Amino acid sequence: MTEVTGTPKSTRANFGFGLDQAGSHNARTMMLDELTSLFQCVSNPNSEKTDYAHAIIDENCLGKRSEKTRKITFRHLASLYGLDQSLVLFRVLRYFWERDEAGRAQLALLACYARDSILRATAPFILDLPVGTTIEREATEEFIESVMPERFSKATLKSTAQNINGTWTRSGHLQGRTRKQRTLVEATVGSISYALLLSYLSGYRGSALFHTPYIKLLDCSFDKAIERAEEASRRGWIIFKRIGDVMEVQFPNLITAEEMEWVREQS
Known part of the structure; x- marks a missing residue:
């Protein structure tokens, strides 16, 4: 499943994508339990990376035995997810995490796929x-x-x-x-929305947004993805417009003005 993208690497890095050959899976899984506990401890979705570090290392919110283990845990979570509000990839992960509990495992997988x-x-x-x-x-x-x-x-x-x-x-x-x-997973409204955003940031547009590696990660057919996008649009999470085969997806609540400038530059 080769990812084809027209987005420059520097721009993708600014969005939060991981582009080097490193990865945390030689040492950890996607650490879903730790991420869940961390978000419970750091409940403010606008928290900074230093807040997550303080919670893990200083407050030991994940219950690790030693300071060394706490620092390693923070490093791996930061590698997998960014833990940085300045990165749209992490910020939007947290946005949908708060709104789509059933899709949390899928959301975490999408973020890890983009970074690892x-x-x-x-x-x-x-x-x-x-x-x-x-x-x-x-x-x-x-x-x-x-x-x-x-x-x-x-x-x-x-x-x-x-x-x-x-x-x-x-x-x-x-x-x-x-x-x-x-086994097959059942894509949720939140996970499809996040997959569409990651696809958009990677340079896909129009109907091609529904045929990307991120959508494929969710075992989701084209028609089912369209249904989920329509529901997300009704909820106000994204804007989805369709006239026949012509489609447009926008993310006005998720992408900042500066990030949209980066998007326009890549186009």
Whole structure:
């Protein structure tokens, strides 16, 4: 699932996308439980990155045993999600997080996919599996090695495969313990809205917004994505207009004036 984008890398970095070859999945899953607890502790959606750091490191809101572990936890969460209000990718994640509880796992997956190269690399392997297919960790190891040859030691490759499978399990795409089975997720109004925004920031426009890697992450058909977008528009989360095959999606409540200038420059 190759992502084609017309947005310059520098602009995408300003939006919060992760573009280098690093990734946190060699050490952690998408840390959904920690993110959920963190947002409960830091309840103000307008909080700054320093507030999240203070809550994790100084107040130990996630209940870690040592200061070193707390600092590592903050570093990985910041790598996966940004934790920075200046990044539209994180700011809008938090916006939909507060409004779409059922879609939180999908929202977290979308953010991680946008920021973590290891997760992006494994997406085709997981998403293209027929429903009901059973996979084991070793199969994920083999795929990672095939797309990132000799990047990881044998031990790191094993832990990375475990973490990757763990993330896809928490997102709902896999179920089971050792032997995991491919299942389908049910895209929510919030997760489709967030996927459309990420697609828009990546340079997609019109009907192409509904045929992007972010929409595919949600196991969502074109027609179902249209239905979700229409509902999001009725709720005032986005603006969705459609006349026949001509479609337009706007995000006036989610993108700042400065960010819109970046969008216009890329166009």
